[in-house]
Amino acid sequence: MEAFVATDDAPKIRSDILTDMIERFQLVGPRLSGEHLDFDAGRAMMEPISDGLMFWVGASDFSACCGIRALIEMSTRMVAPTLDLDTWYFAEGTPFETVRRSLQGPRARP
Numbered sequence: 864m865e866a867f868v869a870t871d872d873a874p875k876i877r878s879d880i881l882t883d884m885i886e887r888f889q890l891v892g893p894r895l896s897g898e899h900l901d902f903d904a905g906r907a908m909m910e911p912i913s914d915g916l917m918f919w920v921g922a923s924d925f926s927a928c929c930g931i932r933a934l935i936e937m938s939t940r941m942v943a944p945t946l947d948l949d950t951w952y953f954a955e956g957t958p959f960e961t962v963r964r965s966l967q968g969p970r971a972r973p
Contacts, residue, residue: 881909
């Protein structure tokens with residue numbers, strides 16, 4: 864699954880979300896691995912771009928994917944309550960490919 868939020872402070876928000884997720888969700892064990900979070904059943908990635916922050920979640924099954932997505936949404940609301948992270952897309956291809964395609968399409972935002 865993939866999502867995009869417009870923000871002028873994407874690198875800081877990404878860092879704050881990662882920190883919040885690691886501290887808040889210790890019981891489900893997110894582990895920071897380079898530029899992403901690994902869970903037992905999946906992975907979450909966030910990539911800052913010039914006008915916002917892209918999110919990507921991949922997991923072994925749909926339930927795990929939705930669970931990781933919910934954790935991201937909770938942390939995002941805690942660190943940046945004004946961001947609207949309500950629209951997610953089913954991912955196709957490489958991480959962030961669906962969102963990048965959507966951003967280049969006829970609409971300015973997904």
